[in-house]
Amino acid sequence: MPQMIDHPQRYAIVNELHARPYPALNVPCHAVHLAIKEPVEAANRDRALDRDHLIALLDRHGAGHPQPEANHFSDTIGKHMLKWESHTEFVTYTAFGQGLSARAFDPAEAEIFPEDWVEAAPGKRLVSLVIRVEEMPQDEALIQAKLEDWFVGESLAVSRVVDGAAIVAGDFRIDASGLMRFAVFVRPGTGKRRVGRIVQRLCEVETYRSMSMLGLVRARALSAKLNALDPQLSSLVSALDTTERSPETALHQLLQISAELESLAVKYTFRFGATGAYEALVNQRIEVMREQRVNGRQSFGEFMMRRYDPAMRTVKSAESRLRSMAERAQRAAELLRTRVDVERSAQNQKLLESMDRRADLQLRLQHTVEGLSVVAISYYAVSLAGYVAYPLAQSMAISKELMMVGLTPLVIGLVWLMVRRIRAGFEQR
16 A cells, blocks of 8 residues: 655644633633734744844743744743743743732732843733632622722623532732732632633633724824815715716816725724734633623623624724725726716817818819819910821811810810829729
């Protein structure tokens, strides 16, 4: 049996399925999550800078280095387990530590990522959060008391997740130390990998939510530009059936608007597409947590429906409006081109009719000239013929006058036949 030859990427694409395993966390513990995004589009991002920034952190703790071109890396730094991931537009750092500080959500927990190191990042900090994981008390009233003390009640979201394995809570607010806070109360006996999945999903929900909200900022900027272009486009479209301005001028102005709309589409299409992808990830991560309501509190899904979905609808509205205006401009341009073509066809028809009239006049003038030319040629031809025939007429005793009278009709007829034949020859060509 011949040996099968593997595709060169076979192992790479299989290993990608296992590249980012969930952490295994023992309770109690805490996690600090950081997401950094470069202020450039993904196509212009220099991933080598992100790798150098990671190595700078690892060197502080004497840890190993990632493989060249690696998109993920895990190792121990101090008392924490570090997990680094490089995504299309951003990088994330997540540090998992055992135990809890005496003070809930102590900012000192985030010092695993030194301030000077964060400031030296090649991008800007987009997400910075801390997750406190502790064992679920038997009396859930204790959980309610802690949540009321830790979070802002107006925006607090609480859910029982993963078939009751844990209660997760957060208010999606940034505290005075610049951190967003989440609490996880784990039911005794819950596996450490399940705990790791819950913590990882909370990090992903906030990271993807923040990335998708960048589209809202761009959508607002786009709406301001569309508000300036929309009246111009409407004015041009409404004036299509009037004669206030020439079609050529209107077409030129319309093409300028179309070019600007196309430029905006090129500039914003990637961000809007990325926003849609991140929104789908946020909803998917919340869905797999299988939420159950806790004491009448809003769940994470309900919080997103009230606070997050309107922002996403704004982005989709701006994207749809841009596409609609581009289509309107294209249809108006086609109508104007049709109008210009019709008017040019009418002008060409009038030009052809004028040319026909000039050709007819020219033909009549030509016939007149031909008659005059027959007379002129005949005059000289009669004179020449008279000189030739004079000796013959003299020998026949015919007077010169009588000879000229006889030659004139004959010469005129011959000249007329010659001119007519020449003209017929030109007409046949």
